[in-house]
Amino acid sequence: xxxxxxxFSGLFFMLVVSLSQGNETILQIGEHEFSEGEFWHVYxxxxxxxxxxxxxxxxxxxxxxYKLKVVEAIHQGLDTTASFKREFNQYAEDLKxxxxxxxxxxxxKARQAFVHxxxxxxxxxxxxxxxxxxxxxxxxxxxxxxNDMRNRVIAGENFGxxxxxxSEDPSAVNNQGKLGYFSAFRMVYPFExxxxxxxxxxxxxxxxxxxxxHIIKVHEKxxxxxxxxxxxxxxxxxxxxxxxxxxxxxxxxxxIYQVLRGGESFAQLAANYSDDQNSANNGGEMRPFTLQEMxxxxxxxxxxxxxxxxxxxxxxxxxxxxxxxxxxxxxxxDYASNRNNIMNMMRRDxxxxxxxxSFVQQKRKESNxxxxxxxxxxxxxxxxxxxxxxxxxxxxxxxxxxxNNDDLxxxxxxxxxxxxxxxxxxxxxxxxxxxxxxxxxxxxMDELIHETIIxxxxxxxxxxxxxxxxxxxxxxxxxxxxxxxxxxxxxxxGSDTIALQNHYRNNIxxxxxxxxxxxxxxxxxxxxxxxRVNREINRQGRDFLVQILKDNSxxxxxxxxxxxxxxxxxxxxxxxxxxxxxxxxxxxxxNGDLYWAGVILEPQPIPYREILGHVMSxxxxxxxxxxxxxxxxxxxPEFNFNLLKN
Numbered sequence: 001x002x003x004x005x006x007x008f009s010g011l012f013f014m015l016v017v018s019l020s021q022g023n024e025t026i027l028q029i030g031e032h033e034f035s036e037g038e039f040w041h042v043y044x045x046x047x048x049x050x051x052x053x054x055x056x057x058x059x060x061x062x063x064x065x066y067k068l069k070v071v072e073a074i075h076q077g078l079d080t081t082a083s084f085k086r087e088f089n090q091y092a093e094d095l096k097x098x099x100x101x102x103x104x105x106x107x108x109k110a111r112q113a114f115v116h117x118x119x120x121x122x123x124x125x126x127x128x129x130x131x132x133x134x135x136x137x138x139x140x141x142x143x144x145x146x147n148d149m150r151n152r153v154i155a156g157e158n159f160g161x162x163x164x165x166x167s168e169d170p171s172a173v174n175n176q177g178k179l180g181y182f183s184a185f186r187m188v189y190p191f192e193x194x195x196x197x198x199x200x201x202x203x204x205x206x207x208x209x210x211x212x213x214h215i216i217k218v219h220e221k222x223x224x225x226x227x228x229x230x231x232x233x234x235x236x237x238x239x240x241x242x243x244x245x246x247x248x249x250x251x252x253x254x255x256i257y258q259v260l261r262g263g264e265s266f267a268q269l270a271a272n273y274s275d276d277q278n279s280a281n282n283g284g285e286m287r288p289f290t291l292q293e294m295x296x297x298x299x300x301x302x303x304x305x306x307x308x309x310x311x312x313x314x315x316x317x318x319x320x321x322x323x324x325x326x327x328x329x330x331x332x333x334d335y336a337s338n339r340n341n342i343m344n345m346m347r348r349d350x351x352x353x354x355x356x357x358s359f360v361q362q363k364r365k366e367s368n369x370x371x372x373x374x375x376x377x378x379x380x381x382x383x384x385x386x387x388x389x390x391x392x393x394x395x396x397x398x399x400x401x402x403x404n405n406d407d408l409x410x411x412x413x414x415x416x417x418x419x420x421x422x423x424x425x426x427x428x429x430x431x432x433x434x435x436x437x438x439x440x441x442x443x444x445m446d447e448l449i450h451e452t453i454i455x456x457x458x459x460x461x462x463x464x465x466x467x468x469x470x471x472x473x474x475x476x477x478x479x480x481x482x483x484x485x486x487x488x489x490x491x492x493x494g495s496d497t498i499a500l501q502n503h504y505r506n507n508i509x510x511x512x513x514x515x516x517x518x519x520x521x522x523x524x525x526x527x528x529x530x531x532r533v534n535r536e537i538n539r540q541g542r543d544f545l546v547q548i549l550k551d552n553s554x555x556x557x558x559x560x561x562x563x564x565x566x567x568x569x570x571x572x573x574x575x576x577x578x579x580x581x582x583x584x585x586x587x588x589x590x591n592g593d594l595y596w597a598g599v600i601l602e603p604q605p606i607p608y609r610e611i612l613g614h615v616m617s618x619x620x621x622x623x624x625x626x627x628x629x630x631x632x633x634x635x636x637p638e639f640n641f642n643l644l645k646n
Contacts, residue, residue, distance in 0.1 A: 057644055
């Protein structure tokens with residue numbers, strides 16, 4: 001915890017100055033400098049927003065005002081409060097995780113999972129158990145056993161018989177090694193990967209998981225139909241029911257089926273006759289399930305129904321007789337709709353670690369990483385020759401081929417680990433056992449290298465990663481601006497009745513209705529009708545507009561009219577230019593010529609109480625404008641507009 005506290009004690013200073021490193025200063029407010037790079041980063045993010053049309057020159061004013069508020073908040077010490085530090089530090093630390101991964105490797109793993117999700121495998125396996133920390137001799141012994149099983153299967157022996165006799169999966173005695181149907185995330189990742197990679201009818205290569213060594217026989221591969229919601233009517237019989245008892249229940253379910261075919265309500269029959277009390281009171285409806293989550297006889301019958309509302313003939317499972325009604329099927333969907341769920345599942349089963357492992361491997365290839373391979377080889381050779389931990393440690397500490405046990409083993413930037421420190425780590429490592437051989441030494445060393453690289457990258461991220469700096473700076477500034485805006489502008493606005501009423505009176509035009517037309521607008525769609533309308537309006541007057549259109553039109557399709565209270569303009573003439581209509585008017589994008597008739601109403605003040613929310617928002621904008629003017633006078637910002645010309 002002390003290390004973390006020390007790390008963040010310097011982070012606030014870095015936030016102010018680090019963004020200018022490697023870039024010219026585009027904005028200076030007192031001692032605070034903001035880089036050209038940050039300006040363009042913020043501008044380009046805004047540029048992709050809908051309706052954003054500002055040029056960099058126009059945006060500069062907003063950038064200045066934004067940073068003025070940040071600087072003022074810092075001057076007031078808002079960045080030193082315990083609540084601010086707690087919230088900001090948590091965000092900054094959490095954000096680092098997304099920068100400590102190889103995003104491409106993680107994305108590839110997610111897309112592979114999606115490919116697996118689209119299929120279902122039916123397979124069996126044989127397991128020979130071996131612990132991850134097993135000795136080399138035990139590991140070889142287990143591998144020889146599983147290799148013998150594979151050779152015998154390839155030679156023609158029955159996979160199920162071998163699984164029953166030799167598999168160390170306890171369930172194999174009863175199921176001949178059969179696993180049934182499964183899709184992505186139902187098995188540990190190495191097993192899943194091998195199952196989907198093995199062709200139907202063939203046996204996989206030997207694979208190792210945390211359970212031991214496996215071989216897999218793939219019986220079938222089918223497309224994943226997704227998730228289904230069904231209702232069922234069930235006649236349940238005891239597990240060890242005789243054929244005679246089952247036949248009696250079959251007679252009952254057949255009678256229900258005939259009633260269903262006659263048009264009776266499925267839900268009512270389920271409520272009256274189904275033995276599944278969990279679903280009977282809900283019209284027989286069950287929780288949605290996938291093909292792999294239900295017994296195969298039931299699942300395949302359900303997914304075989306072609307349309308919502310279809311119901312099956314009676315089908316038999318180990319639990320009883322069923323009639324199944326399809327309610328809804330939800331297909332797998334595309335990758336985008338599944339991505340969040342895939343990422344969550346990857347976090348649960350650990351395969352998301354791929355991104356971090358790949359990230360560390362990339363860093364190990366860079367010049368900032370050093371590994372003393374001679375020392376590693378020496379340790380490996382000693383590990384092969386020793387049979388207990390104590391003699392192994394002694395041989396490392398006092399071996400004549402080492403100048404001393406402080407020799408450097410590996411380093412990453414300024415973080416170093418000597419042989420002496422590594423030996424101490426081995427002694428304190430719970431899983432280390434020299435009997436497992438040099439693989440144990442190398443595995444623990446890789447763990448320490450991984451931890452060291454991640455720790456250094458976390459520590460130096462604000463200094464070395466511009467994208468991370470920009471993101472935490474945005475969050476830093478956003479927190480400060482929210483707090484200072486609340487203090488200077490938003491707070492107590494609602495309770496300052498006198499100020500609100502004065503603002504309402506002083507800006508009454510803002511709080512009045514617009515010019516409005518109480519009447520009719522008509523769109524004339526043909527040139528022939530247009531000529532006649534112009535002539536008749538000049539002769540009869542526009543009050544007769546609708547009648548003129550009716551009298552002179554060959555078809556009602558030649559015009560359209562709407563009567564309403566329209567937001568309008570004060571100087572409207574006939575014909576009316578649609579561009580003069582207020583935005584949102586139903587005729588503002590009309591293709592034909594527009595005419596109107598009726599009364600243009602003058603703006604009228606809206607009662608104060610009816611528009612109080614608008615008054616409060618307007619007053620807040622007014623206060624903010626005055627506040628920013630004051631900040632510009634107080635801090636005198638200097639902006640280098642020449643940098644916008646590049």
